[in-house]
Amino acid sequence: MEFFDRAETWSREEIERVQLVRLRNTVQQASGSPFYAARLKEAGIAPADIRSLDDLRSVPPTTKNDLREQYPAGLVAVPREQLVRLHASSGTTGAPTVVHHTQNDLNSWADLVARSMYMVGVRPDDVFQNTSGYGLFTGGLGIHYGAERLGCHTIPAGPGNTKRQIKFIRDFQTTVLHIIPSYALYLGAALEEEGLSGAELPCRVALIGAEPHTEEIRQRIEQMLGLKAYNSYGLSEMNGPGVAFECTHQTGMHVWEDAFIPEIVNPDTLEPVADGEVGELVMTTLCRQGMPILRYRTRDLTRFLSGECACGRMHRRIDRILGRADDMMIIKGVNIYPMQIEQVLMGFPEVGENYVIELVSEDFIDQLTVKVEIRDGYFVEDMRVLTGLQKAIVRQLRDEILVTPRVDLVQTGSLPKSEGKAVRVIDRRGKE
Amino acid sequence: MEFFDRAETWSREEIERVQLVRLRNTVQQASGSPFYAARLKEAGIAPADIRSLDDLRSVPPTTKNDLREQYPAGLVAVPREQLVRLHASSGTTGAPTVVHHTQNDLNSWADLVARSMYMVGVRPDDVFQNTSGYGLFTGGLGIHYGAERLGCHTIPAGPGNTKRQIKFIRDFQTTVLHIIPSYALYLGAALEEEGLSGAELPCRVALIGAEPHTEEIRQRIEQMLGLKAYNSYGLSEMNGPGVAFECTHQTGMHVWEDAFIPEIVNPDTLEPVADGEVGELVMTTLCRQGMPILRYRTRDLTRFLSGECACGRMHRRIDRILGRADDMMIIKGVNIYPMQIEQVLMGFPEVGENYVIELVSEDFIDQLTVKVEIRDGYFVEDMRVLTGLQKAIVRQLRDEILVTPRVDLVQTGSLPKSEGKAVRVIDRRGKE
Ligand SMILES: [Zn+2]
Ligand SMILES: [Zn+2]
Numbered sequence: 001m002e003f004f005d006r007a008e009t010w011s012r013e014e015i016e017r018v019q020l021v022r023l024r025n026t027v028q029q030a031s032g033s034p035f036y037a038a039r040l041k042e043a044g045i046a047p048a049d050i051r052s053l054d055d056l057r058s059v060p061p062t063t064k065n066d067l068r069e070q071y072p073a074g075l076v077a078v079p080r081e082q083l084v085r086l087h088a089s090s091g092t093t094g095a096p097t098v099v100h101h102t103q104n105d106l107n108s109w110a111d112l113v114a115r116s117m118y119m120v121g122v123r124p125d126d127v128f129q130n131t132s133g134y135g136l137f138t139g140g141l142g143i144h145y146g147a148e149r150l151g152c153h154t155i156p157a158g159p160g161n162t163k164r165q166i167k168f169i170r171d172f173q174t175t176v177l178h179i180i181p182s183y184a185l186y187l188g189a190a191l192e193e194e195g196l197s198g199a200e201l202p203c204r205v206a207l208i209g210a211e212p213h214t215e216e217i218r219q220r221i222e223q224m225l226g227l228k229a230y231n232s233y234g235l236s237e238m239n240g241p242g243v244a245f246e247c248t249h250q251t252g253m254h255v256w257e258d259a260f261i262p263e264i265v266n267p268d269t270l271e272p273v274a275d276g277e278v279g280e281l282v283m284t285t286l287c288r289q290g291m292p293i294l295r296y297r298t299r300d301l302t303r304f305l306s307g308e309c310a311c312g313r314m315h316r317r318i319d320r321i322l323g324r325a326d327d328m329m330i331i332k333g334v335n336i337y338p339m340q341i342e343q344v345l346m347g348f349p350e351v352g353e354n355y356v357i358e359l360v361s362e363d364f365i366d367q368l369t370v371k372v373e374i375r376d377g378y379f380v381e382d383m384r385v386l387t388g389l390q391k392a393i394v395r396q397l398r399d400e401i402l403v404t405p406r407v408d409l410v411q412t413g414s415l416p417k418s419e420g421k422a423v424r425v426i427d428r429r430g431k432e
Numbered sequence: 433m434e435f436f437d438r439a440e441t442w443s444r445e446e447i448e449r450v451q452l453v454r455l456r457n458t459v460q461q462a463s464g465s466p467f468y469a470a471r472l473k474e475a476g477i478a479p480a481d482i483r484s485l486d487d488l489r490s491v492p493p494t495t496k497n498d499l500r501e502q503y504p505a506g507l508v509a510v511p512r513e514q515l516v517r518l519h520a521s522s523g524t525t526g527a528p529t530v531v532h533h534t535q536n537d538l539n540s541w542a543d544l545v546a547r548s549m550y551m552v553g554v555r556p557d558d559v560f561q562n563t564s565g566y567g568l569f570t571g572g573l574g575i576h577y578g579a580e581r582l583g584c585h586t587i588p589a590g591p592g593n594t595k596r597q598i599k600f601i602r603d604f605q606t607t608v609l610h611i612i613p614s615y616a617l618y619l620g621a622a623l624e625e626e627g628l629s630g631a632e633l634p635c636r637v638a639l640i641g642a643e644p645h646t647e648e649i650r651q652r653i654e655q656m657l658g659l660k661a662y663n664s665y666g667l668s669e670m671n672g673p674g675v676a677f678e679c680t681h682q683t684g685m686h687v688w689e690d691a692f693i694p695e696i697v698n699p700d701t702l703e704p705v706a707d708g709e710v711g712e713l714v715m716t717t718l719c720r721q722g723m724p725i726l727r728y729r730t731r732d733l734t735r736f737l738s739g740e741c742a743c744g745r746m747h748r749r750i751d752r753i754l755g756r757a758d759d760m761m762i763i764k765g766v767n768i769y770p771m772q773i774e775q776v777l778m779g780f781p782e783v784g785e786n787y788v789i790e791l792v793s794e795d796f797i798d799q800l801t802v803k804v805e806i807r808d809g810y811f812v813e814d815m816r817v818l819t820g821l822q823k824a825i826v827r828q829l830r831d832e833i834l835v836t837p838r839v840d841l842v843q844t845g846s847l848p849k850s851e852g853k854a855v856r857v858i859d860r861r862g863k864e
Contacts, residue, residue, distance in 0.1 A: 072603040081557035083585040086604070103583070125513040134566030134573070135590030141566070151535070153515040158567030171504040171520070 004118035004150075005111065007258040015257050016053060022286035023261065024050050027059070028261045030292040032077040035070045052128050056261060061270065061282060061295040064097060069239065071095040075291045076103060083290055087236050088136045097144050099236055102290040106145065109239045112256050113146020115246035119311075120205055120230045122176050124151030127202075129174040131183060132210075133159045138240025139210055143178045143210075146242060152176065159183070162190045173202040181213040181221060185353045186417065188224030198226025207232050209241060212321045212339050216346030218250075220353070237296050238283050244318055251318030252305040259287045262318065263275055263295070264304055267325045281318065282327050299325040301337070329359065329425070331366045336401045340369060344396045350378040350389055356413040361429040368405040370397065373412050436550035436582075436759050437543065439690040444746050454718035455693065456482050459491070462724040464509040467502045488693060493702065493714060493727040496529060499669065503527040507723045510534060511748040512645040512701050515722055519668050520568045530669055539579065539669045544688050545578020548677035550661045551686075552637055553745075554608050559634075561606040564614060564642075565591045568862040570672025571642055575610045578674060584608065591615070594622045601633055609638045613645040613653060617785045618849065620656030630658025639664050642672060644753045644771050648778030650682075652785070655847060663752055668707030669728050670715050676750055684737040684749030693720045694750065696729070696736055699757045710735045712757050713750065731757040731770070761791065761857070764800045768833045773802060776828045782821055792863040800837040802829065805844050 003009055009250065010018070028130065029048040030036040040046070043060050050056070054422070065074065076083065084103050088096040128147045134140030134156060147154045152258070155168055165187060168174060184206060191198065203225055208218065209232030221229045233253050234241035243260060244253035255262045263282040264273050273279035279297045306316040323337035330336075336358055345351050352373035360367050372393065380386070390407050398404045435441055442450070460479040462468040472478070474793060475492050477854055482488070492628035499507065508515065513544055516535050520528040533541070554560070561581045566572035566588060579586045587600055597619060600606060609617065623630065640650070641664030642864050653661045665685050674690060676685035688693045690714075695714040696705055705711035711728045733756065737749040755769035784805035792799050804825065812818070822839050830836045 041827075078587065082579055082581075084583055085586050085588070087588070100585070103580075106580075135588045141588060148516055148535075148538075151516055153512065153532070154517050156517070156519070156567045156573060168520075202585075 002118075004419075007047060007256075008115065008119070008313050008315070010258065010314060015314060016156045018258055019286060020050075020053055021058060021263055022258075023284065026284065026286055026288070026292045027294065028295055029077050030075075033075045033291070034076070035074040035162055036068070036292075036294065050129060050272075053261070056271075056284060056295065058261075061293050061297050062293055063297050064237075064299070066264045067097040068095045073100065075293065076100050076291055078290050085408060087138050087240065089236060091426060097237065099239070101155050101239075101288075105239075105288050106291050108259065109242060109286045110145040110149040112242035112259055113143055114149040115256070116232065116242055117146060117150055117176070117207065119162055119247050120207075120228070120247060121248065122150060122152065126152045126175045126205075126283040127155065127172055128152035128176045128178070129155040129165070129168060130178045131157055131159055131165060131173070132178055132180075138234070138236045138388075139178070139180075142234070142240035142242065143207070146211060147176075149291065162187060166191065166194065166196070169201055175202055177203055177206045177225075177227070179206055179208060180210045181208050181217050182211060184208060184219070184221040184229070186227075188221065188355065191224070191431050198224050199203075202225055203227045205230065207241075209233060212323055214339065214346050215320070216343070220346070233300075233318070233321065235283075235298055235300070237298070239288075243283070247311040247313065249310050251309060252316050252319055254309065254313050256314040257315045260285060260420055262304075262316065264302065266298075273303070275304055275306055278319075278322055284332065301325055310400050327425070329357075329427070331359065331368050331403050333395075334402050336368075336403065340400050341397060341405075342424075344400050345370070345372060345393065346407075347396070348389070348393060350374055352412050353392075354412075354417065355424065357425045359425070359427040366429065368403055369408060371408045371410055371415060373415055375410050376412050379409075379411050380424070384427045415420060433809075434550075436547040439688075440547065440551070440745050440747070442690065442746060447746060449852070450690055451693055451718060452482075452485055454690075455485065455716065457487060457722045458716065458718055458720070459726065461509050461721060462507075462726055465507045465723070467498070467506040467841075468509070468724075468726065473494055485693070487693075488706075488716065488727065491726050493729050494725055495729050496669075496731070499529040499608050500525065505532065507638065509724055510722050519570050519571045519573075519672065521668060529669065529685055530721045533720075534670075537671075537720050537722050539573060540691065540756070541674060542577040542581040542720045544671070544674035544843075546581040546693055547688070548664065548674055549578060549582055549584075549608070549639065550640075551679050552660070552676060553680065554579075554582060554584065554637060558584045558607045558611070559587065559604050560584035560608045561587040561589050561597070561600060562605070562610045563589055563591055563597060564610055564612075566808055570666070570668045571612075574666070574672035574674065575639070578723075579608075579610075594619060598623065598626065598628070598820060601635060602609065605634045607634055607636045609657075609659070610839065611638055612642045613640050613649050614643055616640060616653040616661070617649070618656060620653065623656070629769050630656050630820055633658055635659045637662065639673075641665060646771065646775045646778050647752070652778070653724070665732075665750070665753065667730055667732070669717075669725060669730070671720075672719060674716070679741060679743040679745065681742050683741060684751055686741070686745050686747040690746045692717060694748065696734065699729075699731075705735070707738055709735055710751075710754055715844070733757055759857070761789075761859070763800050763833075763835050768800075772832050773829060774835075774856075776832050777804060777825070779801070779828070780821070781824060782806055782846050783825075786849065787856065788847055789857045791859045791861050798861065800835055801840060802837050803840045803842055803847060805847055806841050807842050808844050811841075811843050 004337050032064050082102045083100045085101045089099045132139035206227050206229040218229050230246040233244040244255040246253050261284040264279040267280040281300045283296050285292050301322045302318045323339045352375045354373040356371045358369040393407045444801050506705040514534045515532045517533045520530045564571035638659050638661040640661050650661050662678040665676040676687040678685050692714040697711040714733045715728050733754045734750045756772045784804040784807045788803045790801040826838045
């Protein structure tokens, strides 16, 4: 077993010992910012009060709203001339959220990304094609610097332009892709259209992230592109990519606990959930100087996976992102996450890549409709076959979400395709 | 006087001594690539034959077409695993041109950009907003790495989204911009629309490049944005930005001759032109390992400026880019460059930012029409005033280009605006 960083070989005790030292430093460092100086004072917490990892729970959480209110630099904890980079959210509503980095911050971020890539077998002689958008979005520059740290031959392709992506993959013999799941499926479909199969591509590994997706989607990506696809988790508030990453065992994502402290809490009570239970991921930076963040509420839903990973790393694993705390739909009083519906749909081999969830209210009663594309080979003339399939999907969905949906089967290509992130939920309730 | 790099203080003798050593190394290094191995053998040139800088002239030039034919990697001179980055042209026609870099190549490129920025007063405590596109285009990552090397607080804003650019400039107190001239004018106009003046902006310096433009355009940018604008020259085949750059005296761009050998030749005969005469710039890399290029025909037109610069740097200066060898229009048998027309137009204070050059053939005779936007304050009702202005423009254009154009004066806003590179010449000849 080869490791990129010694921290990958630490025992639980070593991890937690380092975490405590770094947490104390981080609380100290954070209190150099106007925001945390006030927030910690208000909560009556001095850096010296952090005597164990459990003491972190006394620190009030930080929300996206806090970041917005502190725009542009209220969380910055160093003199301005030490800052060398900022990243900002696209911020469709209200102030953008901004993260400022020092050179040390960028270096340790690049190390975390390089470590993640190395973990799944990426090496300096690989050719790495980055299909993420560059600029303010962290997926581009974040992964780019990691690949460069590793020494890969990096193609900063950026998003879109699928014909050129395929041309570059073939001409430069790309072995590693960074790609969001919906675009991976789109690329796979484009390959099929050109009469190419994934097996003919030189790609060996795909790093997939930025979008919640199911195990079935991952397997479909692996089959379409002829490679192994590894889940990546990150968010710009915690740098970007390189927060948690799957190892080759593909059994959940190891959180880089030498650089972050993850908690999973009940979004309503903020109490920790039982191990294995789904809750909101809360993250604390441990190595950041420019803008440390304490107990950031990510709004991402996941759970800790129990047991030890076969790879030997003791960094705790989280499940794939199971949705956004904000994506929760309340239908007939029941909490439902779109991911639950996707998971059921993708279990049917007849179901294609595209589906749409529509919510309407008819006579004040919520109606859930799921429109599903059926693969060409399965879209047969015999109505009885289709009706049987449709009933089976309704039944399995009802069992999963406890609400009976309407299911429409449609032909491949009749739902809108997207090159970017898929928008799969359309809520028309109260809008008719 | 402060310098970023000792090479900025070299005498002519030192520059040329280093050039000769590096040129020999470069020819040796280049002959490790399949392309130059064959090309140099064919020309009967061994690295040892380079005994003086003049011997460079015996080396056959390299063209864009050579780069295209050698796609994807025929000019690569190192083992593949040493490559860490590639940049590629957008390549609207034919194969893209690709440049492959080693880590050393990226480091020396970043040093050249950092040196250029330092030369015009940019320092680590500056806030630097990069409005270039990232990804495969070299203007984005190229300048970004230089700014980071210098230690500026870098905002990787990317192109477009003008409202957000202005918001960031104000919120983050941006002091240095990297911006193409046409977008600088667009940004200036957008500022005016928001009722802001350049003097209210925190920006002190703009690095402008990538588009040929006149001295008048520069002055207009400086006035609209309330800053000093410095010309930058680069092309992806020679890394990208950081090839030649203006010092604070704004009297031409110093070519970083410790990293490149510039020649200016007659595009037809390839003979060197007399000092001060306009010709095609031909460039040789001196520090590149991954993909050295010998005598690259840039197709860019410029001239060497004579005399010593007041800044004391002995690196030779070239004039702003006066056009593309390919942009040359032949009208009624006369060679005309669009830049000549722009230069005349911008001399008139009544003339706005936008103009369009249209070429049509009427009864087999070329007709040149220049449509010019007139600033609001000058677009008066009195036809005699406008007619006088129109005649003056016709006269000055005829004196400059030796062809009598038709000149149409139009109101501000009636010609199409562009957020990106301006397309100013429309050739309809033979298309009606
Ligand atoms: Zn593992
Ligand atoms: Zn000078």
